[in-house]
Amino acid sequence: METYKADVVIIGGGGAGLRAAIAVAELDPSLRIALVSKVYPMRSHTVAAEGGSAGVKLPTDKLDYHFNDTVAGGDWLCEQDVVEYFVAQCPVELTQMEHWGCPWSRTPDGHVNVRAFGGMKIERTWFAADKTGFHMLHTLFQTSIKYPSIKRFDEHFCVDLVVADGRVQGAVTIEIASGELTLIEARAAVIATGGAGRVFRENTNGGVVTGDGMALAYRHGVPLRDMEFVQYHPTCMPGTGLLFTEACRGEGGFLVNKDGYRYLQDYGLGPAEPTPRNKAMELGPRDRLSQAFWYEQQKGRTIDGPHGSVVHLDLRHLGEAKLRERLPQIYELAEQFLGVDPALAPIPVRPAVHYTMGGIMVDGLCASPLPGLYAAGECSSVGIHGANRLGSNSLSELCVFGKRAGEEAANFAKSVPPGHSAELLKQAQAVEQRVLGMVKKTGGNERIATLRKEMAQTMEDGCGIYRLADTMQKTCDKLDELKQRFKNVHIEDKSSVWNTEWLLAIELEYQLDVAQAMAYSALNRRESRGAHQRLDGFEARDDVNFLKHSQAHYVADGAPRIDYGPVKITKSQPGTRAYGAAGEKAEQERNASHV
Amino acid sequence: MSKRRPYVRPMDGWWRKNPYFVEYMIHEGTAFFVAAYAAVLLVGLVRLSQGEAAWNGWLHSLTSPWYVLFHLAALLAITYHTYTWFKIMPRTMPPVVVGGERLPAWAITGTGLAVAAAAGIGLLAFVWGMAR
Amino acid sequence: MKPTLKRSNAPIFWALFGAGGMLSALFGPMLVFITGLAIPLGLLLPADALSYPKMLAFTQNFIGKGFVFAVIALFLWHAAHRIFHSLHDIGIHAGTGAKLACYGSAMVGTVIAAYALLSIGF
Amino acid sequence: MPHMSDIQKVIEIEVLRYNPETDKAPSSQVFEVPFTDDMSVLQGVQYIKDYLDGSLSFRWSCRMAICGSCGMMINGVPHLSCETFLRDYYPARVRVEALNHFPIERDLVINMEGFINKLESIQPYIIPKEPRTLAQGEYLQTPEQLNLYEQFSSCINCMLCYAACPQFGLNPDFIGPAATALLHRYNVDSRDGGKEERMDLVRSEEGVFHCTAVGYCSEVCPKHVDPANAVNQNKTNAAVDYFLRFVSPKGGAK
């Protein structure tokens, strides 16, 4: 096996991983960085983000407003000190992106333009047409090429971390093109492998979003925090789950039911007005909108389609010119995939899984409880999203915490001696035996695709928009069963070069671990908060018992152990989450009581 | 040792495999007519420099059916060249912004063709004028 | 990529190609029509449009000389460049040989044209 | 409207297979795939992998025509397989191959190292014209200035244009359409001052002059980048630079 000696290994070449790599390179050019990604970095799923990235910009806006929106949006399950750091860094980091060439959309006088986004009080979402993630990812990737100390391991699949002397000392990867393994020695590691939305059936995520890094850390004893909080995005393409960005609504799109009625006004988000008002109606938070869809469906007011019930996203009144300018990608998606011209007809949409709020438990410095291990981006739970993420906060998170994770990992790497190579190699060889064994094994009879489908279906059944104890229990049982059956999985492909079936099997194993953490965390949270909504007697938020982070601990060959950790509250006491007119009234009252 | 063995496909006959390329080869082929026509003119020029008899001989030879046939073909080919030349023009020029809007490709091609038509008519008028 | 990048000399040929392409696109069809069809077949134009005295006067004129020279030389360079590339396209990589044949002919043609025009006098 | 996608039909998909460990050269294999009208070619190929032959290899991720990984030759034309639909080929057979002009690693997977090297060689990052600190805030850039390069910055690196460009096929050293589009994207960004540094490559023998303005690259580009335009504008730039260096001592390009 080949060994590569690095100082910091970064696993994941998406927005967070690239930002971390640049941060290490800028902090200390003498540090050798290994940037590992199972796809070429610009294929990472950050590329798919459409709407934008949040950061206070307008003179009428304040860091405090962004803070309040985020904390209330997260149903007070946020680490408030971390949110405070976050909102302060957002504008700085987005300006940094501007300096690196990100083609932000501009106002006529040349300043960066901002747009409205769900749950945000004031326009503060920076955007690059409706391809914000694409432009941010390519800007970061192309900028990273400037730094000679970043050695990329493109299309290298990470199969394990190497832990010795109680700290992370490297990673083991498969070079996909040859099927050969490499040990990357490092004194610190950053995991930035993105989310895990693919454990669900209908989702907005790319094929690579399989929760690998979460599972890697989890198996080494790092808890996965708040995993029950999985965000459903209200406006997705039926069948494929492809996303129609929230910016469609930010630009003024309507959501209507089968009677052409803007039904959100029936769910405390009104009044219905012809133009978008922040934090009301279509610009309410995602969890609320997805829940309203569910109720409409119960009431039989949705429209039947070949891929289940839908409502209509109506953009017609915006006119072709504005749609082509502001939402060009959406226009093309609707035309190509649905054969719908959004200037002439409404787009059928339904909710689909979009984002994992939870992830690898890290503190505000992105450090996990395992020394030397850092995490950033969607795979991590740094504490800013709580029970529900606000749209456009996560692209900013990639920059703010990608940078922080990189710097902290660099400092840690400099503070510890290099590892004992022979010992690390021995561990890596054991990993090699294990993963090569999967391919070599004969006699299995379970198809990967079958197991994957069953997993995705049971997750949708049990951990959907609304949850019930017995279906969640069924999901947990089903996942246990699938983990057993996985041992019998069959890999047809025995070759070394580009054996993607082998990688799919490894990913499936990661996914099953992550799915278990989600399902068990959900079952155990007996309240409703943010994206976790129950209909079985726990419809209300319960701050007395559950203003806590759930923490799922890996148990080999068994169900995860769930315990809870405290939530850091600084200046915002838990209150009612109200939107629309009710929200404005509540805010006025809050402000009045402060004086 | 790595088992990779990337396979490089041959390029033989690529221009036959896609109608777009066939069309490309045809428009590249117009160059033969441009060259041949230039050669005809060159001979004429040399004849001109050799005196009136030589020139008239050249003029006369142009009336042979072979020459006429050749010139008919050349006219077609070079007209096609003109068309393709302006058709790819928008792809080869910096963007032209008129009144804040980028000029669309068809406008550039159209302008080019119009200019070519004007140039041709101008030339004809000039020769006609010279003859008077 | 390669640490030292060698400057390509293509711009010379490319510029000549482009100039010839433009000239032939603008005037080519009408020229062919006039010299190859209208005059020989007696269409449209007076029969003596290209009579010896007229052509002599034309080519003795400074502008006329330039035009004739440009047409012949640039058409040749345009064609030479395209033909050279097409040979490469269809897999005839005669390299220097093809290059010499194509651009060489254009060169020879250019020299002959220049010589003829000079010998016509001013 | 009846739901067309309810009706299941069967289409033949012919895939060019190649396994370096067992095959001397690529060969075709035909699969029968049930499909609905809303299924993309990518979904057809995924169906094969999931249910008919697990050893079929191909790249994909986003399914929404933005990550650039799923490019394939579909009936001889380079397309993103995720936004090309089986219904458009039915009832005829659809033929799927790895992108032209690149070495095949396996099945539909090509070797893209050459492209990545090119991308790295163009200095694809802002080389500031006037350095600015973060405290000074953003650079001002009007929508018109943005408009000059935005189209070229939309390249998703899918390499369809390389699969379309015969000149790249004939000469793999040619810098090619997408890399030039990105090079140009930085050159014309109002914040950038690195044009002269990038010029070495543009005017070199690997540079833009291999292009014979075939133009097919722009024809197949799924993101309307018009890379042919970038390549050909840079021919002009390189030519101006070539001749101007005799005039101005600094070597032309301003």
Ligand SMILES: Cc1cc2nc3c(=O)[nH]c(=O)nc-3n(C[C@H](O)[C@H](O)[C@H](O)COP(=O)(O)OP(=O)(O)OC[C@H]3O[C@@H](n4cnc5c(N)ncnc54)[C@H](O)[C@@H]3O)c2cc1C
């Ligand atoms: C359709 C869509 C639209 C969105 N729109 C917005 C928006 O408008 N605003 C917003 O703020 N957020 C948005 N989001 C959310 C946001 O885009 C993501 O949360 C974020 O991009 C995740 O970035 P990341 O760097 O954490 O991970 P990713 O970009 O997913 O990158 C993960 C990286 O890890 C690598 N990796 C994974 N596993 C392994 C392994 N085993 N070995 C090696 N490498 C591995 C991958 O190759 C990849 O490089 C959107 C999300 C989706 C799906």
Ligand code: SF4
């Ligand atoms: S220029 Fe177009 S075709 Fe070429 S790589 Fe970029 S997006 Fe793809």
Ligand code: F3S
């Ligand atoms: S197809 Fe190739 S030849 Fe030029 S115009 Fe495009 S790069």
Ligand code: FES
């Ligand atoms: S799968 Fe991403 S472009 Fe097709």
